[in-house]
Each structure stands twice: as C-alpha cells, then as structure tokens.
Ligand SMILES: O=C(O)C(=O)Cc1ccc(O)cc1
C-alpha cells in the first residue's frame with residue numbers, strides 16, 4: 001500500500017469579482033428550477049456549477065461517547081470505511097447515498113486535534129454535526145475565491161492519495177456557529193471512500209430490513225436571533241446557493257414567518273444549483289421569534305452552545321416501512337398531538353393521497369398536501385398526478401444526550417417544499433416532549 005500523502009498543490013491565483021446577488025429577481029418556489037445559468041451573475045455561475053449534494057456530513061462526539069454503535073445498530077447505517085490514528089477514529093457510515101462521518105477522539109485532550117482528516121476539530125463538549133462536505137470541481141480555485149471574499153479557510157487545498165488515486169480538499173468555515181464545509185474533488189479517486197480509510201469487511205446488506213434511505217434531502221440550521229439573514233447572504237454570495245420561497249405567502253424581504261398558536265419561527269430556504277456533479281441540496285435556516293421559553297430553537301442554541309446543524313432530512317421512498325423498521329430497532333420518534341389527525345379535513349387529505357390515516361397516526365407520520373397550482377416543478381414525481389402532490393415526514397428524538405441534533409425521514413411524492421401544518425405539528429410535539437422533561 002502506498003503511504004498516505006498530504007501535500008499542498010499549487011494554488012490557482014485567479015481572482016473573481018463579486019457583485020450583490022440577484023436583488024429584485026423573481027424567486028422560484030421550492031421545486032421550480034433555479035434561475036438558469038444564463039441569467040445568473042457571472043460570479044454565481046462559477047460557484048453554482050460546482051457545488052452539489054452533500055458528499056458526507058461529519059458528526060463529532062466527545063471523548064468516550066459511543067454513538068457510532070447507535071447509528072449503525074438503530075438507524076441501520078452500515079460502516080463502510082474506517083481510519084484510526086493513535087488519537088482519533090473516523091468511521092464512515094452509509095445508507096444509500098447518505099454518508100455520515102463519525103469522528104471520535106481516542107484520548108482526552110484540551111488542544112484541538114489536527115488528526116481529523118477531511119475536517120477540522122470542533123472540540124465538542126457534546127455531540128454535534130459540524131461539517132457538510134460538498135464535491136466541487138476546482139478546490140484550489142474555490143478556496144482562493146472564498147479567501148478573497150474574507151472567508152476563513154482553516155485547511156488550505158491539500159492533496160491526499162493512496163492506492164486508489166488522489167483527492168484534493170480544503171475546509172472553509174461557515175458564518176453559522178461551529179459549521180464548516182469540506183470542499184472535495186474526488187474525480188481522480190477510485191477507492192471505496194477516501195484516501196487514508198480502510199474499507200470495512202463484508203458487503204452491506206441493505207435489502208430486506210425494511211429500511212429504505214436514499215440520500216440527504218435537506219439540512220436545517222439553527223441560527224442565532226437576528227442571524228438567519230446574514231447566513232442567507234453568505235450562502236448566496238460565497239457558495240452561489242439560490243433562495244427559494246417556502247410558500248406563496250412568503251415575502252422576499254421577511255422570509256417565511258410561522259407565528260401564532262404558540263409557534264414563533266422564521267425560516268429561509270436555499271438550494272445549491274443542480275449542476276453537472278449531481279442534484280441540488282436544500283438548506284433551511286431557522287431562527288426563533290418566539291417569546292415562549294423554552295422552545296426547540298432557543299433550546300438548541302442554549303444546549304448546543306451556539307448556532308449549528310439542528311437536523312438532517314433523509315429521503316425515503318417508503319416512510320411507512322422505514323419508520324416501522326427503525327422503531328423496531330429502537331429509534332424513538334416524536335408523536336404529533338392526537339389532534340393532528342382529527343383536525344378538519346386531515347383524514348380526507350390522507351385518504352385522497354392514497355395513504356391510510358390509521359397507519360400514519362399509529363406511527364406518528366405527518367402528511368401535507370401541496371395546494372394544486374403551488375410548488376409545482378421539475379421534482380414532481382411521475383407516480384402522482386399534480387393534484388396529489390404531497391409529502392410525509394417524521395422526526396426522531398434528539399440523537400445525542402442533549403436536546404440538539406435529530407434526524408428526519410421525508411417521503412416526497414411530488415411535493416418539493418415543507419408543509420406548514422407539519423412544521424407546526426413538529427413544533428408542538430417537541431414542546432410537549434420538552435415540557436415533560438422539565
Ligand atoms: O419541516 C422541516 O423539515 C424543516 O426542516 C423546517 C423546520 C425547521 C426548524 C424546526 O425547528 C422545525 C422545522
């Protein structure tokens with residue numbers, strides 16, 4: 001085996017001038033095609049073409065916390081590759097195209113560790129999802145442009161190679177909390193995961209356990225109060241992400257404000273361009289507007305010690321079977337209030353979608369139908385007629401010991417956005433859970 005090599009390649013000195021992004025343009029709704037490259041400002045074209053669906057999401061757990069086993073055993077993720085140094089262990093766990101990279105220290109230390117390959121050490125006091133890796137075509141060029149925009153690039157473009165070939169990566173800090181982004185070019189790599197990792201023995205058996213998870217659907221951040229707008233600007237300006245509206249009622253200047261009935265939250269949504277390197281990735285930025293305390297967004301900030309990734313939506317083509325199988329494996333899900341299923345018209349809505357309301361209620365699955373004429377776009381699933389565009393969602397309890405990071409299953413049947421009724425139901429379910437734990 002060729003020893004692992006890490007070098008810094010020649011940096012591209014190309015500079016890019018940046019302009020304010022798309023002010024005054026009509027924005028697409030969720031699922032509508034992003035603005036076509038022809039009408040994007042030149043700087044956004046350069047970025048947008050190169051960022052695609054996340055390649056992995058990094059989780060860090062403090063010394064001695066054993067969460068990898070849970071992700072593998074309960075969530076049925078398969079260990080595919082591992083890397084160990086005397087100080088750290090990095091384990092890649094996969095289900096479909098969704099990959100979590102689980103990072104653990106093997107010894108206590110107060111200093112930041114430089115042993116975590118393809119990431120930076122967030123020095124977590126508790127479990128945290130702190131890095132989202134995107135595949136890009138030109139790592140040195142992008143890092144250079146980001147640095148030119150004032151971004152912090154804690155890991156400059158670095159080449160790593162082994163028998164399977166080589167990759168180039170760099171790490172940039174986001175403006176949100178402890179989040180960083182690894183930018184990775186693995187077009188020259190043929191191994192099972194990344195250079196430096198050993199494949200795990202035994203091919204994963206994905207079929208037959210009832211769990212179907214295909215890919216990451218979206219990543220939801222909790223931003224500090226007053227901070228969602230700055231985060232939106234940063235992802236537009238630096239990564240070429242494009243804003244989309246979550247509802248026809250959403251006003252461009254305000255964002256999607258959910259208020260009343262004890263809910264107080266602002267949501268802003270973005271997606272990466274659907275480039276040559278794969279489908280887009282959705283980012284949802286959430287900010288608390290609530291006077292009521294505690295609530296899930298403020299509680300995240302308090303317990304996580306600042307802003308960060310609150311949850312990750314995992315796409316499934318069969319939420320009923322996947323939820324059942326995961327429940328049997330010990331995963332706990334939030335149950336919406338019973339009134340969710342008895343509210344006027346809900347049973348009919350579920351029936352018209354072709355689903356069974358008793359099954360959904362028994363499992364706690366939420367269903368939201370897109371009003372005909374709204375939110376239609378190229379993501380429309382050919383299995384459904386346009387009047388039956390809907391989505392189903394369910395949320396797990398927090399994964400770590402604090403009320404911070406959780407997972408979501410989402411089964412999209414032609415509906416590309418997020419259901420307002422579902423967001424309210426989730427908010428209330430979490431509220432009940434938190435009140436019980438007080
Ligand atoms: O509905 C979804 O899946 C979202 O991602 C929106 C959202 C954001 C923050 C919350 O605390 C709850 C829901």
Ligand SMILES: [Fe+2]
Pocket residue numbers: 218220311312313408
């Ligand atoms: Fe979500």
